[in-house]
Amino acid sequence: MINAIGRDIPEFVEGFGPVKKYLGAFNSLPEGNCYGPPIKRAAVGQSKLYHSLEDLFKSLKIESGMTFSFHHHLRNGDELVNQVLYTASRLGLKNITVSLTAAFATHAPMIEYIKNGLVTSLRTSGVYGGLALALSRGILPTPVLLHSHGGRPRSLRSGELKVDVAFIAAPSADDRGNITGVIGKSACGSLGYAFPDADYATHVVAVTDNLVPYPLIPASIGQNKVDHVVLIDSLGDPQGIVSGTTRITKDPVGLHIADTAAKVIEASGLLKNGFSFQTGAGGASLAAAHFVGQMMRAQNIKGGFALGGITGYMVDLLEEGLFGNLFDVQSFDLESVKSIARNPNHLEVSSDLYANPFNSGCLVNDLDVVILGATEIDVDFNVNVITGSDGVLMGAAGGHPDTAAGAKMTVIVTTLLRSRLPIVVDKVITATTPGETVDVLVTEYGLAVNPARADLRDRFVAAGLPVKDIQELKNLAHKMAGVPQTIAFDGPIIGLVEYRDGTIIDVVRAPNL
């Protein structure tokens, strides 16, 4: 069947079930009631503490066919997923569904657990590294479900994703189950992606390598939601968890794009007191924040809130008073971890509050501007951030579709060519974010405005910005690089791209490797 952006998707997928067709960014409405986990009880004097994962598995009677969930706040330093799967494998379990909010190179051991039948289904916002390549080759018996950061809490709330055991990596915990991410050797700052799991999982398990005396105050997730605490030697490699200082790019092309993006924001009329803003941690995105900060300073504008994955750069803007609050679903670097620990205006928020389209109001709905990247963007402004130009899984949807849908203006920043490859194409290989939610494309060769936003186009032209038609940008790329050969993608379906509302916006087919 053909969905609202013209993608051909199957009506039924083996191992997944019937497919809900994407109808447009705002056309599918929620139905029914929230899913509820079992009512729980902790008896007086009952210990929650375990000293090994194996003890926990045996005590909880964790068995084949269950669904495990994990967050990705430890990023490429995470070892918990591997340790849990190792334990499950040793105990002979099979047919496990893994819900991991994003998968990194460190999770490559999962390849073996897929091959031996332990892991048979995977839900994630995106996959990097060796696991991505293996999944692209089709090693998983069912297609990987690729969701957005807002789509996942929606699926927990609706019960489409039922988690039997949530393994929450907790950089610090006490023995009653109060946990936080801001201290400990594996400190990662915000635990925002884990919050919904604590609300909806049948068994909520905090796994820590830093047990602190009761009570741990302040706790991110409290003892009233955590059923069990497991103390292990190490959650992972701190080097891979947070990066050092995130610095603004020195790449002149990236800076040039960022400078134009900042001028676009100024010309949009949205840059005024109370301005709310989100930007990625990528080179050009962060540099755009730098230029926007300069403008706010020069024009004495005091922003409202900045949102999303937080970097030290945004912390500087907060501390300077250019923004009133940071809403932090994920702390990218050491500076943001330190800030969230000490600054009451730097707030930890759950992925549900951040971006769930089907709750009583998420933060992305109040964004004025979001700046996002793209691996490809097509002439209908549909954006791909999940697969590379060769069709191989290589990135994450993250909050891309959510923020694009919520923000008053969504700006995509990218070079027009990446090495020789044109980034503006006729049709993206994989649609992640629909064009109707994307307003402006900024490249080093000029910018293009979604025809639906003639109001913005007029403002940019009046401001003397280099506005072009998106076809014109595509043609320019072809003039420089030549027209690329088209690659046929007719392999089996290895991935389903779920839009934030639970419908399927696209499928990922196995590339010819």
Added chain:
Amino acid sequence: MKSVVKPAQAGTLESNDIMIIVEPGANGIVLELESIVKKQYGQAISQTIIETVKSYGLTDLNVKAIDKGALDYAIRARLVTALSRAGLGPGSEG
């Protein structure tokens, strides 16, 4: 008939560049191409290299090219330099 008498190379492995190595051959024009954009531009790169080699009147040559996303003008420039270093003057391509 012209021929290449010694091996030579030009270009680098940096982004947007191409390294081209030419050496005497005996089995026609044999091209070994590695490229980060082979799926999208493999044919175009091969065509550029083979046309340029032919414009020198060469019939036997081994060419190895490691491409990091070079545009057409850079591919031609590196190939011409490699051929010149191998002892050939300019072809009709120049």
Added chain:
Amino acid sequence: MIVRRSALFVPGNNPGMLQTAGLFGADVVILDLEDAVAPNEKDAARELVARALLNIDYGQAQKCVRLNSLDTFCDDDLKEIVPSQPDLLMLPKVHRASDIKELAGQLDKLERPSQKRIEILAIIESPQGLAEVYDIARSHDRLMGLLMGAEDYTAMVGSLRTKGGEEIAVARALLVNAAAAAGIESFDAVFTDVNDEEGLIKDTLLAKNLGFTGKGAINPRQVKPINETFNPSPLEIDYARRILKALRQAEKEGSGVASVGGKMVDAPVAKRAVNVMNLARKLRLLGQEDE
């Protein structure tokens, strides 16, 4: 009118940088065959630059190639580069007027009749070059400007190169004066600390106040600060506006003398005011009321 505030150097053997050089708003892009290219790569860089000139769209920027000096690889450079029709050629290590005449003579031979006449930009970077700078400045009508080469110059004089630039104060003044006397442009030395934007702006403002018409840039990030510093400031535009108004008023009243703020407006001041307004107009810095 041609505006040449910023002249951006780009390494001649780097395809990626050659491809993007036109994006940063530089008034002149200088594809460099000299210092940025190792001696054993000169052939490769020439081939690349010659094709870049023909294939890459540098937009509004004027295309310049920095040649190797006359006593090294200049002849080979010219044979390859002239057919690719650069707007300018930059000759380094110019010590005397005859250097320019020699290059001009070669261009006379190599240029095709249909080709736009190539202009020359000379780098003055030796004590001898500065001693003879006025002779050099008026040596040939192909010469459009002089660029101060401070690194070589200070090394040869034996002075310490500093950010403040006291050691090149005389050299700058000599070069600016020679260029002004010959009616050609003058470009200040590059500012080498690419991470010090504040220092760059200070250095550029000094150059502008000394009378330089433009400045070299060694990193694309330096282009915007240089351009913005050389743009007429609101104060300069306002002053020029008042001078032109006073002149019109004097003309209307049949008086031969105009004055602004009690000072008489003489011809050079009037000409400068016209230049400032023309530059501001070209750079779209004026409002409706000036049109």
